[in-house]
Amino acid sequence: xxxKVPSISEAEWEVMNVLWKKSPQTANDVITSLQGQKDWKAKxxxxxxxxxxxxxVAGVNKEQRIYTFYPLYSQDQCQRAEAESFIxxxxxxxxxxxxxxxxxxxxxxxxxxxxxxxxxxxxxxxxK
Amino acid sequence: xxxKVPSISEAEWEVMNVLWKKSPQTANDVITSLQGQKDWKAKxxxxxxxxxxxxxVAGVNKEQRIYTFYPLYSQDQCQRAEAESFIxxxxxxxxxxxxxxxxxxxxxxxxxxxxxxxxxxxxxxxxK
DNA sequence: AATTTAAAATTACACTTGTAATATATTAAA
DNA sequence: TTTAATATATTACAAGTGTAATTTTAAATT
Numbered sequence: 001x002x003x004k005v006p007s008i009s010e011a012e013w014e015v016m017n018v019l020w021k022k023s024p025q026t027a028n029d030v031i032t033s034l035q036g037q038k039d040w041k042a043k044x045x046x047x048x049x050x051x052x053x054x055x056x057v058a059g060v061n062k063e064q065r066i067y068t069f070y071p072l073y074s075q076d077q078c079q080r081a082e083a084e085s086f087i088x089x090x091x092x093x094x095x096x097x098x099x100x101x102x103x104x105x106x107x108x109x110x111x112x113x114x115x116x117x118x119x120x121x122x123x124x125x126x127x128k
Numbered sequence: 129x130x131x132k133v134p135s136i137s138e139a140e141w142e143v144m145n146v147l148w149k150k151s152p153q154t155a156n157d158v159i160t161s162l163q164g165q166k167d168w169k170a171k172x173x174x175x176x177x178x179x180x181x182x183x184x185v186a187g188v189n190k191e192q193r194i195y196t197f198y199p200l201y202s203q204d205q206c207q208r209a210e211a212e213s214f215i216x217x218x219x220x221x222x223x224x225x226x227x228x229x230x231x232x233x234x235x236x237x238x239x240x241x242x243x244x245x246x247x248x249x250x251x252x253x254x255x256k
Numbered sequence: 257a258a259t260t261t262a263a264a265a266t267t268a269c270a271c272t273t274g275t276a277a278t279a280t281a282t283t284a285a286a
Numbered sequence: 287t288t289t290a291a292t293a294t295a296t297t298a299c300a301a302g303t304g305t306a307a308t309t310t311t312a313a314a315t316t
Contacts, residue, residue: 013218040304040305041306043306043307046263047306051302051303082214082218083218083229089138091207092145095235098207099231100247101207103247113248119228119231119232171277171278194292
C-alpha cells in the first residue's frame with residue numbers, strides 16, 4: 001500500500017477539495033463551488049481539472065455528453081503523502097519536531113489541547 | 129512581526145539547512161557540505177545560493193574576494209511560515225486536524241508520545 | 257436548416273524550479 | 287609574464303504552474 005500519489009499543486013488542491021466534498025461533479029459544478037472562494041475564470045478551473053486528470057489524480061466519466069469528474073485518491077491519502085514530503089523537507093523528517101513546534105505555538109485552544117491529550121493517551125503501547 | 133518570508137523551494141531548503149547549521153560560509157563550504165548528501169554539481173549549488181540571495185532569503189558578504197553567505201531569516205521563522213501555508217493548503221488551516229492525523233499514525237515512539245504529553249501538560253491555561 | 261450556445265480540446269505565455277554550462281574576471285603558479 | 291586555476295556572472299533550457307484565450311465540436315434555439 002501507500003500507493004504513490006502524484007504531486008498536486010496548490011491550485012489543484014483547491015479543486016480536489018471540491019471533488020472530495022462531493023463527487024462526481026461536472027466542471028460547471030466545480031466552477032460554481034469555487035466562485036467567491038477563489039476568483040478564477042471558468043477556463044482556469046477547467047484547465048486545472050484537465051491537469052488533474054492527466055496526472056491521474058482525478059478521473060472523468062465520458063459516458064454523458066457533459067463529463068463528470070471524481071477523485072482517484074482519498075483526501076486522507078493525499079494529505080498524508082503531502083505531509084510526509086513536507087516534513088521531510090522542512091523538519092528533516094522528524095514528525096515530532098514539527099508537532100513540538102506547533103504545540104508550543106499558541107494556535108491551539110484549551111479544547112484542542114484536551115483532545116490531543118486524549119488521543120495521545122489512547123494510543124496503545126506500541127507492540128514491537 | 130511575522131515578517132513575510134519569501135518562498136523557498138525544495139532544493140533551496142537544502143542549501144538553507146547548511147547555512148543554518150553554520151554561517152557565514154563560502155560557496156565551496158556549502159558545496160562540500162552537500163557532497164554525498166545530494167549529488168548536485170558545484171554549479172548547481174552556486175545557482176541556488178545566488179537565487180536565495182536574489183530572493184532575499186540569504187545574504188552575502190562581498191568584502192572578501194571570496195564571498196560568504198548567511199541566512200537572513202531564522203530556521204524557526206522559515207519553518208513556521210512554511211508550515212502555516214502548508215496547513216492552510218492541505219488541512220484547511222486547522223492545525224489540530226493535522227496534529228490528529230499525525231498522532232494517529234504510527235510514526236511516534238513511546239518516548240515521543242511521552243514528550244508530547246508533557247509539552248501539552250505544561251501549556252499554561254491560555255490567559256486571553 | 258442556419259445560427260447561437262455551451263462543452264471540450266488545443267494552444268499560449270510568463271514565472272519558478274531543477275539542473276546545470278559557458279563566459280568573464282582575477283588570482284596564483286610556472 | 288604567460289598560463290592555469292578558480293570565483294563570480296551570465297545564460298540555458300525543459301518541466302511544472304498559474305492563469306487563461308482560441309478553436310473545434312456538438313447540441314439547443316430560431
